[in-house]
C-alpha cells in the first residue's frame with residue numbers, strides 16, 4: 421500500500437474503528453475453526469488437498485484453466501509479469517498502479533520490465549490513451565508486451581472499470597499482440613458492485629488474481645489464474661522466488677471459507693461506504709468522491725482542517741484512517757459496522773466544528 425507504516429501518536433488509545441485498510445481485518449473464529457480442521461499435505465508437491473480445492477474453485481470462478489496459490493498479491497503481480505515478459509519489455513499500466521507505486525521497485529529489481537504510466541481519471545484509462553502509447557516498433561523501442569489493469573482501481577478511489585471501457589482496452593492489446601493481466605486485488609468488490617459474474621468480467625484477460633487478505637478477511641494468500649501453460653510457467657517462478665509452500669492448506673482453508681461466507685456481504689461494505697460519503701458531503705467544505713465500492717476518498721481542506729489534522733484528531737479517539745497525498749482514505753470491510761460509520765461521522769462533524 422502507499423501509506424507508510426506509522427506508529428500511533430503518543431497517548432493514542434487502541435484502535436476501535438479501523439477504517440485504515442481492509443488488509444487489517446482479523447480472521448473470525450469461524451474462519452479459524454475452518455483452518456484448524458483443514459486437511460493438509462506438501463503444497464510444493466501438489467499434495468495439499470485444501471490448496472488444490474482452492475485452486476480448482478478459483479480457476480472455475482474466473483473461467484480459466486488453472487490456478488496457483490501464492491502468499492501475497494504482490495507475488496502474483498511479480499510472477500505474472502515475469503511469466504508474460506522478459507527483462508527490458510514494457511508493461512502498460514495506469515500511472516497510479518500498485519505495480520508502480522507500491523511494490524518496492526520490484527519490477528526494476530526483479531522482473532526487469534519497464535512500466536509505461538498511462539493517464540486517466542480514477543485509476544483508469546481509455547482505449548484512445550492506450551492507443552496513443554503504442555510505440556513504432558523497431559530496434560529503438562522497448563518491446564511492448566503486456567497490458568495491466570487494476571480492478572478495482574485502488575488509488576483511483578476503488579472505482580469499477582465500466583465493462584465496455586475494459587473490453588475496449590483489451591481489444592487494443594489483442595490487436596497489438598500484447599498479453600493482458602488483471603491485478604484483481606479487490607476483484608470481488610467489483611463483481612458484487614457491478615453485478616457482473618467474475619468469469620465474464622475477466623474473460624479478456626490472460627491472467628488474473630484475487631487477494632484474500634483485503635475485504636475477504638483471510639490472514640494471507642492470493643490466487644493467480646490463467647491457462648494451464650501459463651500457470652505451469654508461473655509455478656517455476658514461484659519455486660525460484662521461494663513462494664512454494666508446505667502445509668499451506670491451513671491458509672487455503674481460510675480462503676475457501678472466505679469464498680463461501682465473505683463475498684455476498686461485500687455489498688454491506690459498499691453500502692457503508694456510500695453512507696459515509698453521503699454524511700461527509702453534508703459537512704460544508706468537505707470534498708468527497710462518490711465511492712463505487714468500499715473505498716471513500718475525501719479532502720477536508722475546504723473545512724479549514726488539513727487531512728493530517730483530521731486524521732490525527734480521530735486517531736486520538738481510536739478511529740483509524742489513512743492518508744494518501746492530501747486526501748484521506750476510509751476503507752470499509754467486515755470489521756466495520758453501520759454503527760461505527762455513524763460514530764465516525766459524528767466524530768468528524770465534531771472535529772470540524774471545533775476547527
Ligand SMILES: *Cc1c(COP(=O)(O)O)cnc(C)c1O
Pocket residue numbers: 421491492493494495518519570572574603605606631633642
Ligand atoms: C493490496 C494490493 C496489492 C498487493 O497485495 P498484497 O497481498 O498486499 O501483496 C496489489 N494491487 C492492489 C491494487 C492492491 O490493493
